[in-house]
Amino acid sequence: MxxxxxxxxxxxxxxxxxxxxxxxxxxxxxxxxxxxxxxxxxxxxxxxxxxxxxxxxxxxxxxxxxxxxxxxxxxxxxxxxxxxxxxxxxxxxxxxxxxxxxxxxxxxxxxxxxxxxxxxxxxxxxxxxxxxxxxxxxxxxxxxxxxxxxxxxxxxxxxxxxxxxDRAHLLFDFHQEIDGLREAELAKSFIGTTRRGIGPAYSSKVIRNGIRVCDLRHMDTFPQKLDLLLSDAAARFPGLKYTPDVLREEVEKYKRFAERLEPxxxxxxxxxxxxxxxxxxxxxxxxxxxxxxxxxxxxxxxxxxxxxxxxxxxxxxxxxxxVGDLIGVVKAYTTRVGSGPFPTEIFGQGGDRLRLAGQEFGTTTGRPRRCGWLDVVALKYCCQINGLSSLNLTKLDVLSELPEIQLGVAYKQFDGTPVKSFPADLLLLEQLKVEYEVLPGWQSDISSVRNYSDLPKGAREFVERIEELVGVPINYIGVGPGRDALIYK
Missing domain, CATH: 3.40.440.10 (Adenylosuccinate Synthetase, subunit A, domain 1)
Structure with missing residues (x-):
């Protein structure tokens, strides 16, 4: 269409x-x-x-x-x-x-x-x-x-x-340490962060004791700001070891960083x-x-x-x-890392096969990703929020060996009541049922295809059905990891 x-x-x-x-x-x-x-x-x-x-x-x-x-x-x-x-x-x-x-x-x-x-x-x-x-x-x-x-x-x-x-906030090593301490506190309710200190750094920013890049230009006041930041973190997390020596070492380290970052x-x-x-x-x-x-x-x-x-x-x-055109990037299936609801997740051997075929292991952490079918409800929700003008469908080649492919097209509560959009309620997300459409696979290697018309009929039907359900054109299709493995549609 x-x-x-x-x-x-x-x-x-x-x-x-x-x-x-x-x-x-x-x-x-x-x-x-x-x-x-x-x-x-x-x-x-x-x-x-x-x-x-x-x-x-x-x-x-x-x-x-x-x-x-x-x-x-x-x-x-x-x-x-x-x-x-x-x-x-x-x-x-x-x-x-x-x-x-x-x-x-x-x-x-x-x-x-x-x-x-x-x-x-x-x-x-x-x-x-x-x-x-x-x-x-x-x-x-x-x-x-x-x-x-x-x-x-x-x-x-x-x-x-x-x-x-100069307005960007600095993320320190201790933010990463806090990330791990925070996850340990949460025990079974852990978020599943990358432990790169992102959440704690944004927390410092929001409670207004963070340190910005421009502060590196004022090393006379930098030690006091860092002391305030570290003291506050140590008071909150007893496992964080903070001493005057730690402060001295950090200040010296950031003096060198400041000089190198200046250009x-x-x-x-x-x-x-x-x-x-x-x-x-x-x-x-x-x-x-x-x-x-x-x-x-x-x-x-x-x-x-x-x-x-x-x-x-x-x-x-x-x-x-x-801000003009926004391109949404979406895999031909769905993955996520860490905890949280995942309505179209495939468990057992099916998920394992998809993970191995797509080499689904985190770039940042190396963690295995959870895998599932493409969630059209979640994709439509993303398109609405962002006003996407087109999509880039990636890793279409990963599905090539499957005899049939499923699309999660609708959510329903257990009593059959339709769920119209992606819900905020996590309990509802964990309990809802996903309605699937089953499409035939194409079971042939498409990694060398560069023209849309040369794709197998099953692959084209899959792409066009996503466009029809979401209402946004798929202008780019990835069929492999290389730079040239891209089809313009």
Whole structure:
């Protein structure tokens, strides 16, 4: 069926003759600590962010808005990093707006080398892309520098290409320790966090004793702020060992971090809005996913930020009216890590087979993921909340060996009463019954297919039935982990 995509082209895509020869060059103005773009025109040069001409671009990419986003539409781990990496060469800026090192994005370069990123936006592999870590992100500096060192060691230049918001909050090692202590306290009711300190760091932010990146510029007052933060944590968690020596060591460590981070620190709110005014193309990379949203997910089994569309504005300091196309990334089946309700979960050998076929083990933790059928009710809910204009269906190839495939299309209470949307009540979620549609499988290898029309009939029927049920077009279909294993529909 033909479902048209809704587009919000506020400033229009950067394509066409007027951009011929445009090459964005990044300049750091040290005196004001503000980063801005200045354009240079070089005769005969191709646009750096548009390596292919407009005529060669797939229409799905060419028509994307000036500010577009890629968001997870399940419980995370959908494969967002790959799409961001592919789209990044057609954008000037890739930005992270929320979360922290709990976001694990696995991407591959042109030579097939694997990169596991956590804080650095996935656009870093495209050498002309500037990567922004926004104010809504919590930043663990040891982890960030480890990522930068790993990228540099593999020939990926980061100098002048990563901007860290001066408003972003710092995540310390003790936040990670608290994460483990908190989970131990909860015993059988544990959340199932990645233990990367994300929740405790956001807690510090919300109770207003957190430390921000800009505080690193004032090392005369930094020790007092850190002492307040550590003292408060030690009072709450007796298992956290805090002494004057610990404070001294942390202060010395962060003096060194502050010196190294200084070239990266930027007023990213100003930078983003200046870039929008100058018609730069911006791609927002979501971490985690809508079903883990602090407000809209399966609370309390959620993350501590807003991975839905609203988090873009609060996490980058840009206005809602400038945000255009949002692409939701969704697996051809469903997975989640950790605790919490999972209506379409497959137990036993069926779940094990799907886990092995899809290599469903966490990028950040290595934990085995729980697996189940595609939950259309949850997907529709995500589409509504985010106003998704299109979907990227990933890992379609993982289902290739199955004789039949199920879609969870409706929820019902045990008395048969329909549940109209994804409910907030966890008890209801755990008790409801899922109504399934059974579709025939295609039982053939599709990993080398690159044209939609070449997919087996069963695979096309599966894709089109999802579009019909959700009401949002599937413009991108993943059939393997490689960068080229993507079908534009």
């Amino acid at each position: 033909n479902i048209s995509s809704v587009k919000f082209n506020h400033a229009g895509p950067i394509t066409g003759p007027k951009w011929a020869g445009f090459r964005p060059t990044l300049h750091l103005r040290r005196n004001s600590d503000v980063v801005s773009f200045e354009s240079r025109t070089k005769a005969g040069a191709a646009p750096s962010s548009l390596a292919v001409t407009a005529n060669e671009l797939p229409s799905q990419i060419e028509s994307l808005s000036q500010v577009s986003g890629v968001l997870g539409s399940q419980w995370g781990d959908e494969g967002k990093g790959k799409l961001v990496d592919i789209l990044a060469e057609h954008f000037d800026i890739v930005a992270r707006c929320q979360g922290g090192a709990n976001a694990g994005h696995t991407i591959y370069n042109a030579e097939g080398k694997k990169f596991a990123l956590h804080l650095v936006p996935s656009g870093i592999l495209n050498e002309d892309t500037v990567c922004v870590i926004g104010n809504g992100v919590v930043v663990h500096l040891p982890g960030l520098f480890n990522e930068i060192d790993g990228l540099e060691a593999n020939g990926v230049s980061c100098k002048g290409r990563i901007l860290v918001s 990266f620190i930027t007023d990213t709110v100003h930078f983003m809005n200046e870039s929008i005014a100058q018609k730069r193309k911006i791609l927002v990379e979501g971490g985690q996913a809508t079903m883990l949203d602090i407000d809209f997910g399966t609370y309390p089994f959620v993350t501590s930020s807003s991975p839905s569309a609203g988090g873009i504005c609060t996490g980058l300091g840009i206005a809602p009216r400038v």
